[in-house]
Amino acid sequence: MSRMARIERILTYSALAVGAAMVLMPLWWMIATSVKPYADVFIFPPEVIPHRLRLSNYTDIFRILPFGRYVLNTLLIAVFAVCGTAFTSALVGYGFARLRFPGRGALFVVMLSTLMIPYHTTLVPQFIMYKGLGWIDTYLPLIVPAWFGTPFSIFLYRQFFLNIPKEYNDAAKIDGCGYWNTFIRIIMPMSLPVVGVVTIFAFNSAWNDFLGPLIYINSERLRTIQLGINALRGLHTVEWHLLMAASVIALVPTVMIFFFFQRRMIQGVVVSGIKG
Numbered sequence: 001m002s003r004m005a006r007i008e009r010i011l012t013y014s015a016l017a018v019g020a021a022m023v024l025m026p027l028w029w030m031i032a033t034s035v036k037p038y039a040d041v042f043i044f045p046p047e048v049i050p051h052r053l054r055l056s057n058y059t060d061i062f063r064i065l066p067f068g069r070y071v072l073n074t075l076l077i078a079v080f081a082v083c084g085t086a087f088t089s090a091l092v093g094y095g096f097a098r099l100r101f102p103g104r105g106a107l108f109v110v111m112l113s114t115l116m117i118p119y120h121t122t123l124v125p126q127f128i129m130y131k132g133l134g135w136i137d138t139y140l141p142l143i144v145p146a147w148f149g150t151p152f153s154i155f156l157y158r159q160f161f162l163n164i165p166k167e168y169n170d171a172a173k174i175d176g177c178g179y180w181n182t183f184i185r186i187i188m189p190m191s192l193p194v195v196g197v198v199t200i201f202a203f204n205s206a207w208n209d210f211l212g213p214l215i216y217i218n219s220e221r222l223r224t225i226q227l228g229i230n231a232l233r234g235l236h237t238v239e240w241h242l243l244m245a246a247s248v249i250a251l252v253p254t255v256m257i258f259f260f261f262q263r264r265m266i267q268g269v270v271v272s273g274i275k276g
Helices: 003-034 056-064 067-098 104-116 119-133 140-148 151-162 167-174 179-190 192-207 211-216 225-231 240-260 262-272
Strands: none
Touching: 003 240, 056 067, 056 240, 067 104, 067 140, 067 151, 067 179, 067 192, 067 225, 067 240, 104 151, 119 140, 119 211, 140 192, 140 211, 151 192, 167 179, 179 192, 192 240, 211 225, 225 240
């Protein structure tokens, strides 16, 4: 390797290291604050590495609030939302990719155009509809919409299904499989990468959702983890050490899912985006 190439590599890695440090600094600050006593949160100069550790911050959260129940409530919503999104979006994506019917392209464009509609513009009509159905203060407004598919997940499924050779469908048809059996027995077992991607995105969306539970949930026993974190904010003061500890707990599942399924996630996104 020439001298110029080594210098270029050193500069590249240095720039990447500086960028990574800037991105990770807020995360480290959150973790460091979560193990500090309240008196050390605002000391000057700030302590990047805490000198006094207070690990009881994590247990105090569960003592002050029923935080364990909030975690279970959020997990319940996330599981049902993930199942609905992964299954129904696959059905719709399979229809757009494999079935031939009039207006298929126009319907697909209309479906994708809904991605440009801000969530806040439909919030009031949805609230009125759910109130008329008697769904306020229940988990139904947070779960039922996922069982009608999401545009982004449908797009990912369609792009992935387009890359599966049609000969598999022809062979299944010769063997007597209809559309449903072909979808369940042939297509879905071959689509695990994109299923993993949709699952990760759907879980993160449901787990980190704050506005939806804030609008539709009123009872304390039905609160999600994001509403529990918000409940730690007082009217006049904020217990920042407890707030950061709760945020770390809420962050752990999403970080673990990303690190465990990072390769599957990247593979699914790349493969599903090959064809237009």
